[in-house]
Amino acid sequence: MTPDPHLTVPPTAQALALAGVDLLSAAPPVIRVGEAREIVVVLSRSRDPGREVFLERCAEDSVPVVVRPSGGGAVVLAPGVVAASVLLTVRIGEQFPEPHFRWLCGATAEALSGCGVHSVSLRGVSDLCVSDRKIAGSSLRLWKERLLFQIAVLVETDIALLERYLRHPSREPDYRRGRSHRDFVTSLRGAGFSVTVAEVVGALRERLEREAARRRDT
Numbered sequence: 001m002t003p004d005p006h007l008t009v010p011p012t013a014q015a016l017a018l019a020g021v022d023l024l025s026a027a028p029p030v031i032r033v034g035e036a037r038e039i040v041v042v043l044s045r046s047r048d049p050g051r052e053v054f055l056e057r058c059a060e061d062s063v064p065v066v067v068r069p070s071g072g073g074a075v076v077l078a079p080g081v082v083a084a085s086v087l088l089t090v091r092i093g094e095q096f097p098e099p100h101f102r103w104l105c106g107a108t109a110e111a112l113s114g115c116g117v118h119s120v121s122l123r124g125v126s127d128l129c130v131s132d133r134k135i136a137g138s139s140l141r142l143w144k145e146r147l148l149f150q151i152a153v154l155v156e157t158d159i160a161l162l163e164r165y166l167r168h169p170s171r172e173p174d175y176r177r178g179r180s181h182r183d184f185v186t187s188l189r190g191a192g193f194s195v196t197v198a199e200v201v202g203a204l205r206e207r208l209e210r211e212a213a214r215r216r217d218t
Helices: 013-019 055-060 097-113 160-165 197-217
Strands: 030-035 039-042 065-068 075-077 081-089 118-121 126-132 133-143 146-154
Touching: 013 065, 030 197, 055 160, 075 081, 075 160, 081 197, 097 118, 097 126, 097 133, 097 146, 097 197, 118 197
Parallel strands: 039 065
Antiparallel strands: 030 081, 039 075, 081 146, 118 126, 126 133, 133 146
């Protein structure tokens, strides 16, 4: 589904790049890592925007709503959030998502560890957490021997933005236990880590590029 055009604002070039809307037609490998410079709500094509997002609030605040090519729930990308997209080739027989989530979420956790962010664990299928609080969410798409992995790491963003723009999700992992966005999600700063956005961008880009090169060489 696409958002109601009467309830959204035109996305900027950066909003489209953050959502990776161009990557279905791109040639792998592509590694894209950067900080969100504006507020944009991003959700998958499989979710109903009106069910997942407060579209009227987005329109009122001139926040674009963009549909990304991978799956998963709705997210708010905003200053203080590091967003990454990874487009790679996969071999026949590698069409199950769980190993790819473990691999690339694990690589993200190791990149964060290099920045001094410890005790990060994979919860549910695709969330990275400190204790039982989510600090990063990821999504995946597999098609035509292609893999698109996307992840958003909350470094020092305003968690109140989630309450403002996102409804309670239609689907949630068991460990969320019905908690509100504010009680379920935190940032790295909120979890007590003094890491900067620039450090996370650099470490995550370096690690994902290394993983892409290793895969190319095997």
